[in-house]
Amino acid sequence: MGDEGAAVYNCLLCDSYALVILGILPDRKLARGTKGRGAYEDLLEEFQLAKCGGPGGTNVMMLACPTCNAFAYRYELNQVAQGEFLRQGMAVLTPSVLVSFEDGQSPPLYRDENAGSDGKPRWRLCQGVGPAGLELDRSRTGRLHKPSLAPFGVDVRPLTLPEQLRGPRELSEAVHEACSFAEAVHVESEDPAAALTRWRIATGERAGVTGGTRPVLENWGEARAAMEVTDETARYMDEVVRERMIREMGAF
Secondary structure, three states: OOOEEEEEEEEOOOOOEEEEEEEEOOOHHHOOHHHHHHHHHHHHHHHHHHHHOOOOOOOEEEEOOHHHHHHHHOOOOOHHHHHHHHHOOOOOOEEEEEOOOOOOOOOOEEEEOOOOOOOOOOEEEEEOOOOOEOOEOOOOOOEEOHHHHHHHOOOOOOOOOOHHHOOHHHHHHHHHHHHHHHHHHHHHOOOHHHHHHHHHHHHHHHHOOOOOOOOHHHHHHHHHHOOOOOHHHHHHHHHHHHHHHHHHHHOO
C-alpha cells in the first residue's frame, strides 16, 4: 500500500499555511527498474493533476484550518484540542486554496518519510515544484512554520487583527460568520471559487491594500461590507448557525 500524499494549503481568512491529506499515493514498490520508475512517475503526476488540478488552478476548498478553529472556539492550539473538535464534528471549515510555489506549476505533493515510525513527521517533496522539505510548527496540527516559507516567495507577514477583533469573543464570532458565509457561497453559487476570490479581492480594494492580497480577518469591516449575500445565501447562513448551536449544546 502507498503512503499518504499531502499538499500545502493557505487559509484565506487568517493566512495560515498547513498540510491537507489528499489520498493514498501509488505504492513505491511499483518503481522497480527503469520502466517501473518511469511508470511510477507518470502515476504520481496523474495523482497530482487529479487531486491538485492543473497549473494556475484557483479551486477553493473548505478545510478545517487549525488557527481559525482555535479562534472560533477560543482554545489554545494543540494536537489534542484540534483532534477533539474534529472528532466531534464541530470544526469550522474555512475557504482555502492549495499552494503553488511557482507560476505555471500545479501545487506540489509531499510524503511523510517517517510514516509508520514513532518519530516526528518528515514531509518531503515527492512530485512537482516546491520546497524540498516542510517545517511544521509545534502545535502538531499539520500547520507549517510560516517563516520557513519566506525563501519560496510566500508573504510571511503575521496576521494583524483590527481593533474590533482584539477580543476573543469578537474574533470567534467573526470567524463563525465568515465561515458560514463561505460555506453558503460554496454550496449555493454556480462558481464558488470565483465568488470567494471576488470577495477577497473586493475586501482588499475596500481596505486600500497594496503589495498583494491580505487575509480576510485583517480587514474584517471591509470584508463584511463586501459580502455578496443573496436570499439563498442568507438562508443557508442561518441554517449553519442553527446547526452549530445544536452541535455545541450537544457537546456539553
